[in-house]
Amino acid sequence: MTVQVEFHYDFGSPNAYCSHRIIPEIEKRTGVSFTYFPILLGGVFKLANNSSPMQQFAEIPLKMKYMRTEMARFIRDRNLSKFQMNPNFPVNTVQIMRGALVAGEEGILPAYNEAVFAAMWEEGLKMDDPAVIGERLDKAGLDGAHILARMQDQGIKDKLIANTNRSVERGNFGAPTFFVGDEMFFGKDRLEAVEKEIARQA
Secondary structure, eight states: OOOOEEEEEOTTOHHHHHHHHHHHHHHHHHOOOEEEEEOOHHHHHHHHTOOOHHHHTTTOHHHHHHHHHHHHHHHHHTTOTTOOOOTTOSOOOHHHHHHHHHHHHTTOHHHHHHHHHHHHHTSOOOTTSHHHHHHHHHHTTSOHHHHHHHTTOHHHHHHHHHHHHHHHHTTOOSSSEEEETTEEEESGGGHHHHHHHHHHHO
């Protein structure tokens, strides 16, 4: 039996970045490949009547402080030493999420994901600026101008909306979210449970 695992992600989530860095270790241990499923987090929030933690807990400073502490622990314990908070955060990710769909259609999604996650959460680039996006993709050996042009295809725009709707219909309310078969797990802290569920279903 082949276990189906989907990673519903948006580049704008630092927790999705952390998950992206840990997923290869889980794939190696389990022999199961994760399918990257691009969504638009802002759309998910709207459809699910949710909001970002920064909005939810803006007036609870102790909660915000604790969340930063937990993030620092997670990064330290997993040696994610390249991580840095993007100084342009929050970044409008609609273009780069459309780009993920383009990359998926053209068979270059792993390289695209790596380039954009690194640009967002290791290099601190302003990844809602088309010039910056194009330059960073070119640096990664991808055709920045071509991908930027295809981001404007109506089919790509519609597909991102459809992905986002489908994700929420399955129960998602944020990112990162994982589906192991029909079992949903939310958050980078649930990756251990994801791995256990993969083993159980296998």
